[in-house]
Amino acid sequence: MDDTDDGGFSVDKVIGNSPRIFRNKSLVSVGTVPDEERIVGRQEEITNVALSLEDLIYNDVPDNIQIYGKTGTGKSLVSRHVSTKISERAQDNGVHATNIYIDCNANNTITRASRTLYFSIYDELNEKYGLEDQSNISHPPKRGVGWKTYTEDLWEIVDEYYDGLVIILDEIDLLEEFNKLLHALSRARENDEIDTYISIVLISNKTTQFKSDVNQRVKSSMGGSEFVFSAYNAEQLENILENRRDAFEEGVLGENTISAAAELAADEHGDARKAIELLNKAGMMARRNMDETVTENHVNEARDLVEADLLSKSISTLPDQAKLVLYTLAKQLDGRTSTVSTSQVYDRYQTVAKDVESNVLGYQRVSDLLDELEFLGVTISERKGRGDRRGIKKDHELNHRPAIVLAATLAEDPRLQNLESVSSPEDILQ
Secondary structure, three states, X not given: OOOEOOOOOEHHHOOOOXXXXXOOHHHHOOOOOOOHHHOOOOHHHHHHHHHHHHHHHHOOOOOOEEEEEOOOOOHHHHHHHHHHHHHHHHHHOOOOEEEEEEEOXXXXXXXXXXXXXXHHHHHHHHHHHOHHHOOOOOOOXXXXXXHHHHHHHHHHHHHHHOOEEEEEEEOHHHOOOHHHHHHHHHHOOOOOOOOOEEEEEEEXXXXXXXXXXXXXXXXXXXXXXXXXXXXXXXXXXXXXXXXXXXXXXXXXXXXXXXXXXXXXXXXXXXXXXXXHHHHHHHHHHHHHOOOOOEOHHHHXXXXXXXXXXXXXXXXXXXXXXXXXXXXXXXXXXXOOOOOEEHHHHHHHHHHHHHHOOOOOOOHHHHHHHHHHHHHOOOEEEEEEEOOOOOOEEEEEEEOOOHHHHHHHHHHOOHHHHHHHOOOOHHHHHO
């Protein structure tokens, strides 16, 4: 029996009848860590990171590393790839080592980051050595304990099983109280808590701001190497996308589709992640339209969808009230003015909050949320004098087109979709 409605539509008419666009879609999925031969345009950066960690394979002291650069410049990719290779080479030399990756966007408190770090290592060791069957080893609960409990228990198992450990803290600037965690990690060996050599790899999109937030004690104990990853150029992006061509069925990509995606990405941001997602979305649009070839037109149509989708991921962790403030700002800037003041945002926000039956925050709290949006890079703010001794006001603008911000915000808040009377955020971009 098929799934047919009163109008005669059946889902069976859709499944299996769309053009075969993708052969291995994971190759153009952002979360996929590619094989070494697919990492393009980062040979110098790979070399620098590898040389900083190389001493670990000889059971000696590796460097700590700080890596800066805009989103999509290969910071996470290179760090994860090289640290994995270092761990493998160390094992070949009889040095017991491993590498752990922590996404501080998803683990944005010191307790969450410490818990993820502990259980990543515990689970790895449990798979190898069956820790849960050993009566002398017990792990802390996953809830209800402080971050120090996780680090103290971590040192016990790390010291027993590992000679070397690489800890990657990605988007470290999003981690609350990161100074406390960095101090604990960087001083563990010095404080005789472990004999294991540890390398801490910090990744941040905000060079100046992050550096200014690191306290002197952490700067003193961290030391190490510092690298800046530049944006990719059009040629590098084209090579990256060419190395993902086999994500698609043979002959599906138009003659100029990859070069068009690369040029567009290089011109706008030099972000490899966005370039890959652009090609992915273009393929999905071709399939949705029942087109058998992915063309430049699909790439151009997919551009706004990609930007909105990536922005929605950035704002997904924001509190609901921050989304209401961002929505308010986007609506006020939609085709009318280039900037609006905090007071203008607040006046409109009160109406929006009531319309979605939410609590109405005070003026200062809304001002604080606007500062948080600026910190995330979603908005740009500027202080201006009012003149005539009337004090200072703050004006706000968006770092993206208002329609893109609106679509991204709607994707993260169904209440706002109802307010806009749209069935999906994509409707805003039509």
